Amino acid sequence: MNGPMKIRLDRTLCDGFGMCAKHAPGYFSNDDWGYASLRSDGTVPEGDHDAVMRALLDCPVHAIIEYGEHGPLGARSPAINAEDSSEQNLGAGDSQAIEGCGR
Amino acid sequence: MNSAITPADAPVVAAWPGTTPRLLRLTPGVEDYAEYAGGGGYQALDEPDRLLDEVERSGLLGRGGAAFPLAVKLRTVRDGGRAGAHPVVLANGEEGEPASVKDKWLLRNRPHLVLDGVRLAARVVGAQRAVVYVSDPLAAQALDAALAAADLDLSIGVVTVEAGYVAGEETAAVRAVNGGPPKPTDKPPRPFQQGVDGQPTLVSNVETLANLPFILRHGGEEYRAVGTDASPGTFLATVTGAGRPAALYELPHGVPVTDLLALHGVSPEQVQGVLMGGYFAGLVNRAVLDATLDHETMRGLGSGLGCGAVAILTEDCPVAVAAAVMAYFDRENASQCGSCFNGTAAMSAVTSALRDGVATEEDLARLERWSVVLRGRGACATLDAATNIASSLLKQYPELVASHLAGACDSCRTSAFSTLRPYEVEAAS
Numbered sequence: 419m420n421g422p423m424k425i426r427l428d429r430t431l432c433d434g435f436g437m438c439a440k441h442a443p444g445y446f447s448n449d450d451w452g453y454a455s456l457r458s459d460g461t462v463p464e465g466d467h468d469a470v471m472r473a474l475l476d477c478p479v480h481a482i483i484e485y486g487e488h489g490p491l492g493a494r495s496p497a498i499n500a501e502d503s504s505e506q507n508l509g510a511g512d513s514q515a516i517e518g519c520g521r
Numbered sequence: 522m523n524s525a526i527t528p529a530d531a532p533v534v535a536a537w538p539g540t541t542p543r544l545l546r547l548t549p550g551v552e553d554y555a556e557y558a559g560g561g562g563y564q565a566l567d568e569p570d571r572l573l574d575e576v577e578r579s580g581l582l583g584r585g586g587a588a589f590p591l592a593v594k595l596r597t598v599r600d601g602g603r604a605g606a607h608p609v610v611l612a613n614g615e616e617g618e619p620a621s622v623k624d625k626w627l628l629r630n631r632p633h634l635v636l637d638g639v640r641l642a643a644r645v646v647g648a649q650r651a652v653v654y655v656s657d658p659l660a661a662q663a664l665d666a667a668l669a670a671a672d673l674d675l676s677i678g679v680v681t682v683e684a685g686y687v688a689g690e691e692t693a694a695v696r697a698v699n700g701g702p703p704k705p706t707d708k709p710p711r712p713f714q715q716g717v718d719g720q721p722t723l724v725s726n727v728e729t730l731a732n733l734p735f736i737l738r739h740g741g742e743e744y745r746a747v748g749t750d751a752s753p754g755t756f757l758a759t760v761t762g763a764g765r766p767a768a769l770y771e772l773p774h775g776v777p778v779t780d781l782l783a784l785h786g787v788s789p790e791q792v793q794g795v796l797m798g799g800y801f802a803g804l805v806n807r808a809v810l811d812a813t814l815d816h817e818t819m820r821g822l823g824s825g826l827g828c829g830a831v832a833i834l835t836e837d838c839p840v841a842v843a844a845a846v847m848a849y850f851d852r853e854n855a856s857q858c859g860s861c862f863n864g865t866a867a868m869s870a871v872t873s874a875l876r877d878g879v880a881t882e883e884d885l886a887r888l889e890r891w892s893v894v895l896r897g898r899g900a901c902a903t904l905d906a907a908t909n910i911a912s913s914l915l916k917q918y919p920e921l922v923a924s925h926l927a928g929a930c931d932s933c934r935t936s937a938f939s940t941l942r943p944y945e946v947e948a949a950s
Contacts, residue, residue: 428707429900430857450867450891453859455898485709 423462424485425470427454431481438473438482445470454481532622532759532767532946537776538784540747543735543755544728545771546631551663554670557633563671564737569644573599576645576733578741580753584623585613585689585726586801586827586902588752588816594723595645597713601721602647609717610643610651611698614660614727615682617689618799619849619945621830623757624727626769628653628660631731632667636677638730641737643675646723651677653727654694656684686800687855690901691724704855705901726828728757748774752815756829761944762796763787763833774815781814782833791835794917796944798827800846801906803913804839823913832944840925841938843914844872849942850907860898864891865907872911875922876937878929885926889915 427438427446434452438445445462446454462470474482536542546552557563566572577592602608612635616624627635635653643651655661661681668677680698682688688703695716697703716722732754736744745753752774758781761767765786772781779789794806802825805812812818819826834842851869854861871888874880892911895904915922924930929937 426707426709429860429898430705430707430855432859434859449860449864449895449898451859451863453863453898455860 422464423467423470425456425460425462425474426483426485427456427460428481428483429453429455431479433479433481435478437476437478441473441476442466442469446473531626532769534626534769535784536771537755537773540755540771540773542771544627544631544634544731544757545769551629551666552631552633554633554667557631557637561738562633562637562734563640564734566641566644566737569647572641572733572737573645575736575741575744579732579736579744580741580751581729581732581736581744582752582816583726584728584756584828585691586618586798586825588826591725591729594713594725595642598648598721598723599646601713607650607718607720608646608648609720609722610639610646610648611691611694611712611717611722611724612639612642612651612653612727612730613689613691613694613724614653614655614657615684615689615694615703616657616828617684617686618801618828618830619686619942620761620796620799620832621759621828622767622769622946623759623829625657625660627727627731627757628655628657629663632660632663633671634731634734635727636664636667636671636673638727638733639677640673640675641733642723642725642730646721648723649676650717651675652680652698652717653677654680654682654698656682656688686849686853687901687903690903692901693855694724695722704857705903707900749813749815749817751817752826756826758814759828759830759946760785761830761832761946762837763791763835765833767946772814775813775818778809778812778814781831782810785833787833787835793834793837794839795834796832796842796846797824797830799830800849800943801825801827801902801909803909804834804843804917805913806839806917808917823916824909830944836932837938838876838921838930838932839914839918840872840921840930841876841933842943843910844869844876845938845940845943846910847872847907850903850910852941854903855901858899858904860895861900861904861907864895864898864904867891868895868907868911872914875925876929876933878925878927878933880926882926885915885922 436452439448581591582588598608614624664679682697682703690705692706693703695712712722712724748754758770805824847869850865871884892908896908
């Protein structure tokens with residue numbers, strides 16, 4: 419596999435088995451009840467592929483999904499990236515700016 | 522349709538003194554096709570790209586709660602269509618916020634204004650198909666009648682779902698239109714990437730779209746003639762609480778909160794604070810009395826305008842209000858993301874214990890930590906809304922929180938504010 423890998427985590431599927439945070443703690447964090455979230459935007463450099471693939475393959479509910487550079491989500495416009503970055507700000511723990519209700 | 526469908530217990534409806542309303546219509550009853558078209562509606566659109574430029578100039582921000590620039594969404598979906606896809610417009614009128622009534626009012630009373638906005642958005646993005654997504658049966662009835670009366674060169678369907686807080690979220694809308702349950706999906710993809718039938722989809726709130734006919738007729742500069750630089754134009758505000766009848770006002774962005782209180786007949790001395798943006802943007806203490814109603818000022822207070830719903834707290838204890846809203850989130854979340862159904866239950870337990878005077882220092886420490894670490898851990902913004910309630914209660918009312926640790930306040934002890942849907946506006950007839 420060449421270049422960065424892209425993954426996403428579907429939190430509506432996660433059942434809190436916790437394998438992902440065990441195999442790739444740099445990419446997945448668990449909450450107090452064991453449910454996972456991605457720590458980053460899902461870009462995985464080549465050096466971390468093995469650990470993240472192990473997390474992906476070991477997830478009993480297939481909540482971790484790899485998507486390709488040339489897939490429908492690969493070609494992202496600057497506008498889309500701009501919105502994504504505003505959401506990352508929203509997700510920051512110390513952010514007091516309340517936006518992104520998404521309705 | 523000739524008969525008015527405004528229920529007897531509908532909120533007071535009024536424009537801001539000295540301004541001409543753009544969205545509200547003060548004549549009672551449903552605006553029919555002849556009235557709307559006769560007043561300048563459904564004007565021809567010869568150059569969609571030029572309208573997009575005017576929308577960009579107007580600075581129109583989304584009215585569903587996120588305040589995202591409409592022009593950016595329009596351009597992104599249009600470009601998706603030009604790259605070979607078949608864009609769709611999804612007008613979101615499923616007003617999941619119990620304390621907000623503006624979308625239901627617009628759909629029931631001015632369906633043609635909304636449909637005109639849908640038509641214009643569809644032309645801009647190159648969509649041949651549009652959907653209006655609602656939960657209010659009377660809104661659906663008004664839309665069906667308006668669609669029968671109007672002659673639009675666009676396929677517009679009406680999709681009706683059961684009302685719910687999470688049903689109004691944009692991915693829940695897409696999922697429901699695609700035949701699934703009205704519950705959010707995780708992102709990516711976002712609807713402008715893959716939405717209805719997998720196509721790039723413009724999901725936009727109906728109030729947002731209802732501003733497009735004004736921009737077509739008057740241009741982006743005129744749109745900015747009221748409001749502030751960063752929050753241009755007017756917005757619909759649902760105002761509840763303070764022991765007053767609920768009201769729906771059309772306000773220019775930037776009006777002082779104290780002026781709104783005067784219009785609503787509430788003395789500032791009575792005010793303990795507000796619950797902002799429906800249940801989304803948390804509590805603000807009396808500092809709100811020095812604020813103006815625009816996105817930038819509300820952000821500066823650590824809150825937000827959200828969908829424009831403002832609940833004024835006078836007699837109601839903010840601790841009990843927070844507990845009631847948190848209990849609502851515990852009941853009404855989508856039951857999908859573990860962090861959300863566990864987190865809202867846990868935060869609800871602590872806020873209820875605080876209201877009842879039985880919380881401990883350890884409980885409060887956990888609440889404070891959850892209000893930070895749970896942010897962003899759900900597929901939709903429901904968990905963020907719950908963390909906003911928790912963190913704002915702790916930061917805006919520290920003395921009140923401390924006194925409740927020592928025992929419930931008089932109000933909470935004798936007759937605590939407790940309701941399933943705090944500050945709900947009764948829109949149904």
